[in-house]
Amino acid sequence: MKLPLFSSTACLRASLALGVIATATLLVACGGGEGDKKGSSQVAAKVNSGEISVHQVNFVLQRQQGLKPEQAQAVGRRVLEGLVDQELAVQQAIEQKLDRDPRIVSAIEAARRDILARAYADRIAEAAAAPTPEDIKAYYDSKPALFSKRRIYGLQEFNIEANANQKAALQAKIxxxxxxxxxAGALKATSIRFAARNVSQAPENIPMGFLDQLAKLSEGQWVVVATPTGLNAALVASAKSAPVTEEAAKKAIEQFLLSDRKRKLVTDGIKALRGSAKIEYVGQFAAAASASADTGSAVEAPTVAPTPPAGASDALDASALQKGLSGLK
Known part of the structure; x- marks a missing residue:
């Protein structure tokens, strides 16, 4: 039920501020007297014929979320030691000409493309407008199962393997x-394979389509969802009321809505670029693209397009809501 979680531009800026503080502390720690001032502002360590700059240390520190100013010096030194080890490995890799290995060259180029594409996505996302108090209230009111009528569910879940005929019969019987x-007895009697478990679920950890069905049920009732291989069935063993006020949910909703707006801006931006670009598929990819266009079908593939900076679409177990509401359980 989880979706991948992505770092936001706001988090990056906060980390950047901490990184600047950490770098200032590190410069004092690494620097010597007046004569060393120029060198220490550029170089943190010399490793054989190579150098590690303070900028490299700072770049790593920027990515340490939750770093406190008083931790900067100690963390900075650990980061530097890690970069020394990395530099030694890089030097050996170059000496052994690994940087000329076709697989390594391809990996480096793929990383470069990914960094550039993500940077472009971040640039687009910066235009997202912050949610207004009215937006937050409207979202709160539109999701009672998440907030005003929030419940913690005790579920007895079944993952059932079944063919088409068995699915139809079970959907009517369950x-x-x-x-x-x-x-469990009925499934064993008909030799239908299944797996069962008891779980406790908060609504922010449940996909909205499933949550909407659960919210309508009372204890002792079932929800049944068809899957490609059979059925998922869940008995509501308990449903304890645990409402969240609008004020308590405000920060989580604000972050989620902003993340979702960023996602939509990136998605629309790439769609617009596709619309104005000349794209020609070649060889076996031309045939596959033609077949897909004719049937209107698409094969699920790994994500290689720019990743939206944060948030998710309809699944409300996104980082913003999940973390924002975790303290209220």
Whole structure:
């Protein structure tokens, strides 16, 4: 039920501020007298014929979330030691001509393209407008299952393997059963494979489509969802009220809405670029693209397009809501 979580521009800026503080502390620690001032502002360590700059140390420090100013010097020194080890390995790799290995060259180029594409996505996302108090209230009111009527669910879940005929029969039968034991017995009697577990779930950890169904149910009722290989069924063993006020949820909603706006800006931006670009598929990819266009189907593939900086679409277990509401459970 989880979606990948992405770093936001706001987090990067906060980390950058801490990185600047850390660098200032590190410069004092690494620098000597007046004569060393120029060198220490540029070089943190010399490793054989190579050098590690303070900028490299600072870059790593920027990525340390939650770093406090008083931790900067100690963390900076640990970062520097790690960079020394890295530099030694890099020097050996170059000496052994690994930087000319076709696989390594391809990996370096892929990393470069990814960094540039993400930088462009971040630039687009910067235009996202912050949610207004009215936006936050509207979102709060539109999701009672998440907030005003929030419940913690105790579920007895079944992951069932079934063919088309079995699925149809089970979808009709399961809602009439009074317990998880009855379902387990019925499945065993017909030799249908299944896995069962008991879980406690907060609504922010549940996809919205499934949550909307759960919110309508009382204890002792079932929710059944078809899957490609069978069915997922869950008996609501308990549903304890745990409402969250608008004020308590405000920060989480604000962050989520901003993240979602950034995601949409990036998605729309790439879509616009596709619309104005000349794209020609060649060889076997031309045939595959033509077949996909004719059937209107698409094969799921690994994500290589620019990643939106933060947030998710309809799944409300995104980082913003999950972390924002975690203290309220």
């Amino acid at each position: 809602p009439t059963l009074r317990s998880a034991e009855e379902l």
